[in-house]
Amino acid sequence: MTGRVEQWGSASVSRTLPSFGLTRLARLARRSALATVGGVIVGLVIVAALAAPLLATTDPIDQDLTVVLKPPFWLEDGSLRHPLGTDHLGRDVYSRLIYGARISLTISALAALIGAAVGVAAGLVAGYLGGRMDAVIMRIVDLNLAFPLILLSLAVVALLGANLRNLVIVMAITTWMIYARVVRGLSLALREQEFVHAIRALGAHDARIIARHVLPNVFAPVVVIWTLEVARVILMESALSFLGLGVPPPTPTWGRMLAEGRDYLTVAGWISIFPGIAIMVTVLGINFLGDGLRDLLDPRLRGQM
Amino acid sequence: MRAYIAARLATAILVVLGVSAVSFFLTFLTGDPAEIMLPPGATAAQITKFRAEWGFDDPLPVQYWRFLHRAVQGDFGISLRHGQSSLPLIAARLPATLQLTVTAMLLAIALAVPLGVLAATHRGGKIDLLAMGVALFGQSVPNFWLAIMMILLFAVSWGVLPTSGRGGWAHVVMPATAIAINLTALLTRLVRTAVIEVLAEDYVRTARGKGLRELFVLGRHAVPNALIPLVTVIGLQFGYILGGAVVIETIFTWPGVGLFTIQAILNRDYPVVQASVFILATAVVLINLAVDLVYVWLDPRIRVA
């Protein structure tokens, strides 16, 4: 589980919502080679995930115990039938990797998205309304932060059962606080801005102010955090799988593959090396992209992330 | 100021109480240790009898009241598994965990500060690219994976470090590195941005303008000022480091709180889980409190945030 920072400069507010124009993207690409690389990596992984049925050579959960632990094609005894070899149940590592992209990306993106929705809502309420609601929400944030993550994961999985949905819930629970903190800080500052005072004086409703003026202003940082949280959640999925709390078999996820292959590291390293590389490259790509987005959307956030 | 500290302390206590209550109910809802504690040949009737004898089938509020009643006297009960008082059992493991986490933290700082400063002063150059590459790698690698790789490399292939356990300082190297890797990555990036920003400040330019040597400007002005925000980040990261220690302590059989706690959770050793959650949550809350207070001391204007 990677670390991250909740502290977000409470004063850094960008006034306008940046547009995702082509010129801007081009400027981003020029300015940051890393961001481009990241974008390409993430793009490729998304394509692999979307086109998994076309790209995979076999059914990723189809086992064949007569061909277990076969090496990749370039090694002795390997064959193109299983280009990246087979695992302990004779399943095709390449096909599992492709389908794994689909599942790992989906659950990570979804968990980060749910976390974002809850966190943004909580942050807006706490920051904009303030007062007692603010105190209550921020104490819940503190409580969540001080709560041992592993206990939380175990509890949810044990209570609700290990499946994709519950894994998404667990990971969302670990990610909403950062949005809540950041959005609270931003909306707290916004509330005191003159233009908000002016609009309110004109008789605008709070909900309308939030929707029209506060929300657009927190959009940029939320997108950036979301990107980086997706990366963190991919890593977290692998750690949970390592502890035996991940998605149940036979569903292929990168974390599961990595954890399953650990007994076979010295005899059939390919079972875990390829998902390991996939995780690293993808997380790296997302981090590159996240950095680039941050530079593009909100340069003032640099110091805080 | 005093009122602020008092208020913060009050909420800190509230958070610790909340964490302990939530963890109590969560662990209880996820199943009891009866079947684990009895020999495998126990029948359903014997398990039922055993649960009654140990009070596992009392209503939850009754058990919680029993727990609270003892906890206020500093007694978290006798460990179901070890037959000894649970708080001293956890307390006895605190030094090992502190040794590991503090070493990891110092290691991360020792690596991140020079790396970040070098990257900042050579902005856009090869060193910068290299430092950022290292940092992003550190943020992308699953640390349990790195841990196992290190064991295979340093302990088996090269035989230069002990495989596991706690002993001399050589034992600390691998687990501390595994914990430090993500934090190093994060801190390197933070230091780099912070130094870049400070270097652009007027007083630094003035110092340079006065013809002071670059190294002096860096050492006297830029770096110390850039490091102030680091304090907050490190404080906030402590909770995550403790969380990461659970996995790493397990891999290296490091006899600390994390390993003991995960065993207690898996065995539903409630008294130990409670004692541990209490201590860990208190540690996280106290450190965050300390960080907040340091910040107030540094900058009284922050009080509202």
Add this chain to the structure above:
Amino acid sequence: MTRRVALGLAIVALAVAPAAAAPSGEVKIGLAAEPNTFDPHLTVGRNSQIFIVNVYDGLTARDAQGNLVPALAESWKRLTPTTWQFALRKGVKFHNGDDFNAESVKFTLDRATNPETKATISSELGTIASTEIVDSFTVNVITRTPDFLLPVRLGELFGLMLSPKHTNAVGKEAIATRPNGTGPFKLVTWSKNDQMVLESNESYWRGAPKVKKITVRPILEDAARIAALQAGEVDLITPIPYARIGELKRNDKLVIKTIAAPRVFHVTIDVRKPPFDNVKVRQALNYGVDVNAIVKSLYFGYGTRLATVVDKGALGYDPSVPPYPFDPNKAKALLAEAGFPNGFETEFDSFTGSIADHAKPAEAIVGYLQKVGVKVKQNVFEFAAFGPRRVQNRTAPLFIYSIGNAYLEPSWVIRWLTQGGLGMHYKNARLDEMLTRIEATDDRIKRAQQYSDVQKLIKDEAPFIFLFQADAVFGMSNRIDYTPRPDETQWLYPLALRG
């Protein structure tokens, strides 16, 4: 009714027992788990019971082949159906010098059965009603119901003997870390999760052990444990993942020994729920799973395909009862006959975090069932969360489990598997009758013969998907000599340094 147990073996044991040289040297051991306590009545998990025996003795013991042999009791006989008499060994002393005698036995068994002790092992000693001292070295143990297994129960797992004086003096909490037994080793220091030091008991009644000092380190992670052996940090480790055996065997500094462990893997079928009430469906499941391939690929051949739930080390194991062959076509045909030509949907429970890996074989079994048309959804629980599901009978129609046949006696295993609870609902009056008859037979050989019919009946009825027993794996450096025992016990007495 009198029964002399393994007299011949006892004589052999006595003849070779006394070791000539004084104990010397140190051996370091790396284990995946350490005991939870040295209080023999509060042990949790097989990992504890199989280890603390090194500090204590039971009234009976097992030899290297798994036969029941005398220990603190020199002989035993059944006086009435509910009374067992044990003649105790004379001149045995506890580590602190206390004498072992009838009083120790009565104290220990009274403590174990006293509800106030809240003994975790009380379920294994539940038949004991009382213990009577006949004279200083003779005790009668009276059971509530006839219990032909009592001498086995009072062996190394559940019959470890305590010193009354010491136990009362140190108190209930301290006994966990300050044991005083009669066993071959004394506990010197123990820092949990860190290390434990044992020292030889030079006045051990079997003769002093050969090694003077044993250091035990828990090393939880498989890779780290193996690495510790390879790096020479430890001399003996267990367990070892099967995938690593081949590679370690090629290392000429290491010796790898495997031995069949009495842990019987099986898939319980809920026979109450359609379609599993149909024996053809249950047989089809057995034909549909290639257990030999599972043993070969997941266990690298270090396991034994079992025809039923009787393991090959158990009394009366009948090798002439053939296992179900792997025949997916036959499985499909049987399913069609039962009215499911297109299979059916069901669920399969498995779990992680218990003493052995159940999730991997479960995954392979589910894969095979899919191929004969049974659409199986696999659930994975954490072991502690799975327990309550069993107690509340909320398990899926199929679930994997394993039972360690601690007594090496089939009736004990089968009674447990057909108890009508914990998710196991198969009942058969004829089977019960056969077992009752067997349990009334004191003669081991006659008892063994009767188990053949039991195995045939269970196989045909197929209330389980019959699987395998896996081997226990020990890795050691070539500087030590050690022969593991076939009952999962980590008995370190025979441990020796080479040359």
